[in-house]
Amino acid sequence: LLFLFLSSSLHAQKKVTGTVTNAKDKQPVAFATVTVKGTNVATVTTTTGSFAITVPASKTKLVISSVGFDDVEVDVASQTDVAVSLKEKSSSLDEIVVTGYTAQKKKEITGSVSVVNVKDLRQTPVGTGEEALQGRASGVTVISSGQPGAASDIRIRGITGFGNNSPLVVIDGVRGSLHDINVADIESVQVLKDAAAAIYGVAGSNGVIIITTKKGKTGKAKVSYDGYYGVTTRGPGYDMASTQQQADAIWQQQRNSGIANPSSKQYGNGASPVIPDYITPTAGFEGDPNTDISTYNRTSNQITKANKIGTNWYDVITRNAQQQNHNISISSGSDKSSYFFSMGYLDQQGIAQFQGLKRYSVRANTQFNINDKIRVGENAYIFYKTNPIFGNQSEGSPFTTAFREDAIIPVYDIAGNFAGTKSQDLGNARNPYADIYRTKDNKQNNWDITGNVFGEVDFLKHFTARTTFGGTIDNNYSYNFNYVGYENAEGNSGANSFSEGAGYSTNWTYTNTVAYTNSFGKHNVKALVGTEAVYSYYRFLGGTRSNYFSENPNFWQLNTGSPTGQSNSGSAGQSSLWSQFARLEYGFSGKYLINASLRRDAASVFAEDVRTGYFPAVSGAWRISQENFMKDVSFINDLKLRYSWGKLGSTSNVNPTNPFNLYGQRAGRSFYDLTGSSNNPSSGFFRSNIGNPTTTWEGDIISNIGFDATLLKNKLDVTIDYYKKKVSGLLFTASGTQYDLIFTGDASLPKVNIGDMQNTGIDASVTYHGTIGKDVKFDVTGLFTSYNNKIVNIPGLPYFNGPQIRNVIVTRNEEGHPVGAFYGYEVIGIFQNAEDVAKSPTQQGDESPGVFKYKDQNADGVIDDKDRTYIGNPNPDFTYGLNLSFSYKSFDFSGFFFGSHGNDIFNQTKYFTDFPDFFKGGIRREVAVNSWTPDNTNTSIPKLRTTGGFSTDGVTNSYFISKGSYLRCKQMQIGYTMPAKSTAKFGIDRLRVYIQGANLFTITKYDGLDPELQSSDINNTVGFGIDQGNYPHTAAFLIGVNLNF
């Protein structure tokens, strides 16, 4: 059969020559591709625009194409020397967009698909693919932390579930991750936001991001180098009280609490605090015999001087961090094969000391045309990275301890050892620099191979069969050493320990499709059927030993530690998906377009009876501008109305064991020391899991109406979509009467289909391409994303709470309210005097001048649980991106802004910085100098107290809520491209140099460090918009080079 497809080319041939010029300025066009139509015979033009090509005798047409120009077809049946002039492309409508399992011209798309401008994408100097995507596609919100290599929240059209809201990412047809992709290798990014994603069925609910990587293009070998080097600044940090202000605040705190003669172990007990010379010995002064260095003992007399000015801990743990990125790529192609090869090196230091991301990557994409009907190829990406990451948005992170450690504590004691809260009465924070220093030799490494192989055969004139097999093998490896401190109030007495772990995860996708493409008369038909199998598996093992005699990193091996008390752990899991799908595209006369698709998925995480789901979608578009009655409307170049409807699904975070009742055994859960041995418990079982065999997909019905318009002589592109996404059968942990503890014990409860949610919103993108005079060209693109989230129904329960953070529960999820809303008491002021207190409702006995006055929501004269209300919403009204670019002769400028509007932030860090009763330690300067006193009443900060309570920090209240809107300049750059004439003699086609600034400024009213807040758990929708001490984004300055030859 194969022979049928093999063609031979033993016919006579002829040689054709020609020149290619730009129609506008008559200049030659170099590197334009000249292809013999219907074959893979091709060549490229020289720098003078000339070409020569051998045309098989049976062929008569050449196609000349070049980036930025419309294709031109030339008949060479009767000529051997042709002059071709190319018109600059005026519209992106013919751009090819890769959608689910196929590609379409942009003008033929019927769904809501954002196409990312890849050139812009590359401009932001970031380490991960997610961060690069921020603000680049309407409907897509990406929020990351400032930590190099940290994961980001990606939300397409907002939050639509209580579990995992991350979209599916498909790279060259294989399910993968944006995280570690080398952004320089990306050829195109498109985002399927509506029913267009339904072809991905159960994986499509959160949207689909489709990425293709670069392929070799026909022509001579092209080499390009792109690199930049720069410095990320440490940023402004926290504004914390000085030592004196802190001491005064402690006195104030005690006076406010009715202690007439304040005292402190460090500051004495006089009318005002006395700052000592030493904090160990406690409240020590020069001349005290115990301050003599000969008496120094790290355990019993760790002599430590007071920092009388105050240590700026933020500055201590941060640095101006270098970053550099280098990419070299080589690509070429011919009618027989093409290749793209690249190497990347990224070194992005974090502003936190000792933290950063280094990644080495190689990509090799090749394709072979065995003949003009059979193509095979592969895409391969290999990277190795080292990326020690610490927990962000958590209480132990250095960015949290940096505001908790008291200002009077120096970094080191007099002997050069770390100083800390072991000096008395200074709280329990940890020396943040010591913490971070002790992580410097820890390792967190990955190596990863991602790729696929594919084959494609054209047969029976209109059919193409394609098979592709690809996947990922990711190996992760880490170790860390836990030092025992000596300098802190806590944690000085354990044994050191060393933990080492390694794991791998693999997944593969095997896809087979057959496509049919035909045009007859005014009918265009494309049909596709396919099958897909997806499998993933992971395995991890780790061990810990303790009591290492040497803490030297060279001795860090498991077997050099003590076997006493050693522990190990391991885990594994697998899941799979088996699917069939079909898709039909029909176009009539280029005006009326209809697409339909259907997918059938069977997922292993559900029980057999309920495993299979069907996901249909239909969409249609009407290109109004092609109608005769529109021909005269000159300002409209193209106008397309679209409507789509589709059903999608999600397996959210469902565990493969979800359907099953399970018993388990685990030492801490079910072992018991029956013999009193103290270290050898008998092993037992416990009911570990309640299964639910009826749990099935979370289903989305998404409908979308929108239009694409090209206006004003192709200068203005506008796309606006309105959508409604109804999620039913939300997957969430079972609750309600029958799942109560008294029936289920402490077994884990299954995920069940519970509740409904709805999002509505508008996405828009507007681009204007303009020129001023002859030399100035500019592009302005605005992107707009909004969603309005509402929990429609939670059966069985009126609401459920978010997690407890330290002492309070901050969020509540309730019907009729958005997910993750902040819930608590509304502060309406501060009690100013006894009279004010007397005439106001009672507040659980904790009412006095200087504390918060809460709103009596139900007006019953008593402030209690029933007066709590919704005090904030972490969901933004909209997010937006604004991209500007100008060019003037050889100079170019671009700027990119990203903003979020209308969201609230719960600033949890204030529990520590504003309420010294909560935990002793650092205090915000504003709090130290401007808290309420009878003489300072014009303030929103309540009085300092020694014991918090209901009317200050004892409950969730609106004091902690802040407006979270911001507008951030993500990048600006100015570039200069050397004149081609001067570089050509060195064989250089293009040389551009640029200077760039990133995160240059932020406009916000948020009073915390950074309003751009990654959620604390990106795999769950619990607690977002809560600032628990975030690794901030800070300004960076870079210089870079782009070189092509």
Add this chain to the structure above:
Amino acid sequence: TEDGVQGLLIGAYSLVDGAGAAGDGFASGASNWIFGGVTSDDAYKGSDPSDVADAAPMEQWTTLTPTNGAIPQKWILCYAGIQRSNDVLNTLAIAEGITPEKATEIQAQARFLRAFYHFEAKKIFGNILPVDETVNPQNTVTSNADQTAVWNLIIGDLTFAKDNLPESFGSEVGRANKWAAVCLLAKAYMFQGQPSSALPLLNDAINNGKTAGGVKYALNDNYYSNFNPAQKNSAESVFAAQTSVQDGSSVDWGGDPNGNYGDILNFPYTGGPGACCGFYNPSQDLANAYKTDANGLPLLDNFYTGLWVSNPAGSPYTGTLDPRIDWVMGREGIPYLDWGNHPGAAWIRNPVNDGLFSPKKNVYAASQKGQYTDVGSAYWGPTELVANNVNIIRFSDVILWRAECEYSSDLTAAMNDVNRVRNRVADHPETWVKSGSDYNAATATYGSAGEDADNYAIKPYTSATFTSANALKAIQMERRLELAMEGQRFFDLVRWGIAATTINAYIGREKAARPLKASANFTAGKNEYMPIPQGTVDNLNADGTTRVTQNPGY
């Protein structure tokens, strides 16, 4: 199979230590330090007021609400334990190849444990739901409206256990034997106010009882042997939570250990054993209660007047003290096992609220570190996770119950029981805390070269000092002194009907000095029991049927 059912039974035992159920925490600890200790006049919560802020309402009361985050921890642990016991019974019913004798023995243990967990919940929450093995989501008739059903279930289970458990389990000293069931059944009758039902059981246990290891019940010569991990499961141990360390469970973040996790915070701050956290500080009131008079007897009525024991303000009490004080608490200048002398305020996290003293019954000696403590990578935790048993019932406890049952009918018998407990200490001055000699952690004694660390005096009551007028008070005081810091005090106060008066008097004496207690007040008729967790009320009533009624006043 039998192996599987035995495994489930061990799983049911494994929650006796107060840890291991999803949702547990410090408040579910076997020692009941929060629900039986901080709630009473024994101890302060400790640490800074906002640290484990959910336990602060247990000394303030006015701020205690059904949404408090500490109460579900204990509730969850108890019902998880009940369901694990039910899992044993339900699985036993379908298991094959088990002899009838073995099946009965397994059943009896499971029913003992089910009663134990119900009883724990009952003491704390008052109006609880009885949950036997027939309760399932399809049979949701259970409710907390009828507490008779709860007592019937507890009494029925314990009676079955008493009648069917063996006297000894050989080396498996952690299992509940016949005598543990007898004593727990007696305790259940005590809590129901039925001393006449308890007395014969107590007589039997005191005369014939044996530990699960087959040793006849007796008081240890050395009071502190009951708290020394090296001497656990002694002749005095009737039923105890068994704990273990370095056993593959872990205190590392996210782990759930088999050591005494409930008391992991309850160590001196920044010094001594452990690396943290300064909770559960014995109260000044408790210290003052150890004053003794010229007869070597406690001051039953006015121990809190006069000078304070260890008063830091300059004029401390200098009279005689019951020597048990220095095994109950760490006091400034007194040896803290072998950790050197307690330095006073340097080991107290927040002296204004936490007072002067550190807990002592749950700690370990320096020489025991590494042997009875955990290892791991957590910042703090491994050195506060200890394999010391938590006494749930010990023999002196049993003897003092009998004194309560006897005093109204046989004053001498009651006095003899009280004196038996006192004489264990009075007759063994060599076991008192000594200054100037080394501590031997194997025996919990100081070397003979040492001298008494303070001015100790303890003597038995005589017929002149133990009268029908003061007998009940003397017995109650003896329970306080003997069982201090063991999580029993609050439940005793409630059982005796004197919780409100005792606690409000205590708050009144303390509040001037302790900001955390400034607006504290115990409401009689309400605060005797914790509120039922709001989540439970919402959940169980969610389908429209009222299964749970909140406790009065909440």
